[in-house]
Amino acid sequence: MTWSYARFGDIVELVRRPINVEPSGMYPELGIRSFGRGTFHKPSVSGDQITRDLYQICHGDLLINLTFAWEGAVAIARKEDDGRCASHRFYSFQAKSAEVLLSFLQAYLTTSVGMQRLQAISPGGAGRNRVLSLRKLLDEKIPLPSLSEQHRIVEQLDAAAKQSTRATLLIREIDEDLLQAARNIIYGAGKRSEAWMPCGAFLRQRPMDVRVQDDTEYAFAGVYSFGRGVFRSNVKAGSTFSYPSLTRVHTDDFVYPKLMAWEGALGVVPAECNELVVSPEFPVFEIEAEIVKPAVVDTFFRDPRTLPMLRSASSGTNMRRRRIQPSRFLELKMPIPSEDEQALIVDLLSRRNEVLSRHRKSLDGLATLLPSMLADVFGNGVSII
Numbered sequence: 001m002t003w004s005y006a007r008f009g010d011i012v013e014l015v016r017r018p019i020n021v022e023p024s025g026m027y028p029e030l031g032i033r034s035f036g037r038g039t040f041h042k043p044s045v046s047g048d049q050i051t052r053d054l055y056q057i058c059h060g061d062l063l064i065n066l067t068f069a070w071e072g073a074v075a076i077a078r079k080e081d082d083g084r085c086a087s088h089r090f091y092s093f094q095a096k097s098a099e100v101l102l103s104f105l106q107a108y109l110t111t112s113v114g115m116q117r118l119q120a121i122s123p124g125g126a127g128r129n130r131v132l133s134l135r136k137l138l139d140e141k142i143p144l145p146s147l148s149e150q151h152r153i154v155e156q157l158d159a160a161a162k163q164s165t166r167a168t169l170l171i172r173e174i175d176e177d178l179l180q181a182a183r184n185i186i187y188g189a190g191k192r193s194e195a196w197m198p199c200g201a202f203l204r205q206r207p208m209d210v211r212v213q214d215d216t217e218y219a220f221a222g223v224y225s226f227g228r229g230v231f232r233s234n235v236k237a238g239s240t241f242s243y244p245s246l247t248r249v250h251t252d253d254f255v256y257p258k259l260m261a262w263e264g265a266l267g268v269v270p271a272e273c274n275e276l277v278v279s280p281e282f283p284v285f286e287i288e289a290e291i292v293k294p295a296v297v298d299t300f301f302r303d304p305r306t307l308p309m310l311r312s313a314s315s316g317t318n319m320r321r322r323r324i325q326p327s328r329f330l331e332l333k334m335p336i337p338s339e340d341e342q343a344l345i346v347d348l349l350s351r352r353n354e355v356l357s358r359h360r361k362s363l364d365g366l367a368t369l370l371p372s373m374l375a376d377v378f379g380n381g382v383s384i385i
Contacts, residue, residue, distance in 0.1 A: 003145045009138030011100045012093040017056035019085055023048040030057050030084040032065045035072040036110030039063070039081050054085045055092065062093040062102040064109075066132040070119035072110040076103055091134065104150040107157055108142065171359045178352035182345045183303050186296065190335030200330035202292050203254060203285035208245035210277055212238045221249055221269065221276040225260055227302035229267040232276065246277040247284045252294040254285040254301075258323040262314040264307055268298035283326040292334075293342050295349050300334050 021027065027050065029042040057063065059082040065073035066089050077092075086092075095102055108114045121137060124130035145153070189195045212218070215238065222233035230249075249255055251274040256266035258281050268287070269276075278284060287294045300306065313332055314322035337345065 003143045005141040006144040007138070008140045008142050011096055011142070011144065012062065012102070012105070013096050014134070014138075015058075015061065015092045015094050017058070017092075019054040019056055021047045021050050021054055027054060027085045028083075030063075030077075030081055030086050030090070032063055032068070032073045032075045032090070034068055036074060036106070037072075039075045039078060041081075041084070053088050055088065055090070057081055057084045057086055057090075057092060060094075060102065062095075062105060064091045064093070064132065064137075065089060066091060066122075066134070067130070069109075069132040069137075070115060070122040070130050072115050072118075074106050074109045074114075074118075076106050091132075091137075099147045100144070101147065101150040101154060103154045104144075105142065107154060167359065171356060174355050174359065175352065178348050178355070179299070182299050182348045182352075183305075185341050185345050185348075186300050186303075186335055186337055187305070189337040189341055192335075195335040195337070196333045197291075197336045198330065199332050199334060202288040202297075202336075203330060204288065205326055205330075206247055206249075206253065206284040206286055208247045208280060210246040210248050212241075212244055212246060214239040218246060218277050221255070221273045221278050221282075223255060223257055223260070223265045223267060223282070225263045225265040227264045227267070227304060229298075229302065230255060230269050230273050232273055241279075243279050246279060247282065248275060248277050249284050250274055250286075252287060252289070254287055254294070254297055255282050256324070256329070257282050258325065259321070261324045261329070262307070262311045262322050264302065264304065264310070266301050266310075268294045283329070292336050293346055295346050296337065296342050297334070299345065299349065 019027070023046075025047040026044040027047065028044040031040045031042050032038075033040060057077050059077050059079050061077040063075050063077055063086070067073075093102070109118060117140060118132060118137075119130065121140060122130040122132045144150075210218070217235050217237050219235045220233040221230055223230050249269045251269055251271045253269045254266070255269060255278060287297055309332060310324065311322075313328050314324050315328070316322035
C-alpha cells in the first residue's frame with residue numbers, strides 16, 4: 001500500500017489557550033505518561049504557587065510533552081481531561097482538516113520509528129535532557145493514508161488495546177479473589193482464641209553466618225514495602241560496605257528489615273532468592289513448617305490488616321526511623337489455622353500461581369499484538385514500546 005507523506009505543520013495547528021492565573025484560584029494540572037500510555041491527573045495547585053504560564057487543555061487535543069516527546073509522551077486528551085491545565089512545555093494540537101485523524105498521528109508518534117524521529121528533533125545532552133524543537137516538529141514528514149484507512153487502523157489498534165486491558169483486569173481479579181480467600185481462612189481461624197500463637201513458637205532466628213571478605217562479592221536480597229515480598233537486590237564487593245558479618249537466607253525463610261517492617265516490608269524468601277545474603281539490619285528466621293507452612297506465614301504478614309500490629313510493635317520517636325527488634329517481633333501473635341485449613345490455603349495459592357501463569361502467557365501474546373500490527377501498518381521494524 002502506497003501512502004503519501006504530509007508536513008506535520010500543514011495538517012495540524014498549535015493551539016494555545018492561556019489561563020489568567022489568580023493567586024486565590026486552584027488549577028488542576030494534567031500529565032502525560034511516556035511510551036503512549038495516556039494522560040493522568042496531577043493534584044490541583046493554588047495560584048499563589050504558580051510561577052509559570054498555564055494553558056487550558058480541551059477534550060480531543062493531540063498533546064505532546066516537549067521534554068519527553070522522544071520517549072513517547074504523546075497522548076489524546078480524554079473527556080475527563082477537558083479544562084485541565086498544563087505548562088508551556090505541553091503542546092496542544094488540533095487538526096486543520098477533517099481528513100486528519102489525531103488518534104492516528106498519536107499512534108504513529110508512539111511507535112519506535114515515531115519516537116526515533118522525535119528524538120532526532122529533540123536536541124540536548126545525554127540521557128533524559130532533551131527538548132523537542134517545535135520548528136523541526138512542524139517540518140517533520142508524517143505518513144498519512146486516506147481518512148477511511150486512518151479510521152480502520154485506529155479501530156484495529158483500539159480493539160487490540162481493549163483486549164489487552166480486559167486480560168489485565170481478569171488477571172488482577174483472579175489474583176485478588178484467590179489471595180483474599182486464603183487470607184480469609186487465616187482470619188477465620190483467628191476467631192478461635194486457641195489458634196493465636198506467638199511468633200517465637202514457630203520462628204527460629206538464624207545467626208549471621210557469613211564473614212565478609214574485602215575481595216569477595218555478595219549478592220543481596222531486599223524486601224519491598226507494602227507486602228510486595230522479597231526480591232533479588234544488588235551485588236556488592238565486601239570492600240564497599242562496613243558490615244563484618246552477613247546472614248545467608250534460604251528458600252522459605254522469613255525475613256524483614258528492622259527499619260521498614262512497620263510499613264509491610266516482610267515476607268518469605270522465594271526460591272529465586274535462595275542463598276542470597278542480607279545485612280545485620282535484616283533478621284532472618286527459619287519457619288517450623290510442622291507448626292505452620294511458610295506460605296501461610298507469608299500470606300498473613302503481607303496482608304495490609306497486619307500493619308497496625310506491626311506499627312504498634314515498632315519503637316522510636318520518628319515514624320520513618322521506627323524499628324521492630326527481633327525480640328519484639330517474636331512476641332507478636334498470629335492465628336495458626338488447622339492442618340486441613342493450611343492445606344487448603346496452600347492449594348489456593350498454588351492454583352492462583354497456575355492461573356496467573358497461564359493468563360500471563362495469554363497477556364504476553366497480546367502484548368506482541370500491537371507491535372506486530374503497527375509493524376504491518378508503518379513498515380518493517382516499526383514497533384510500539
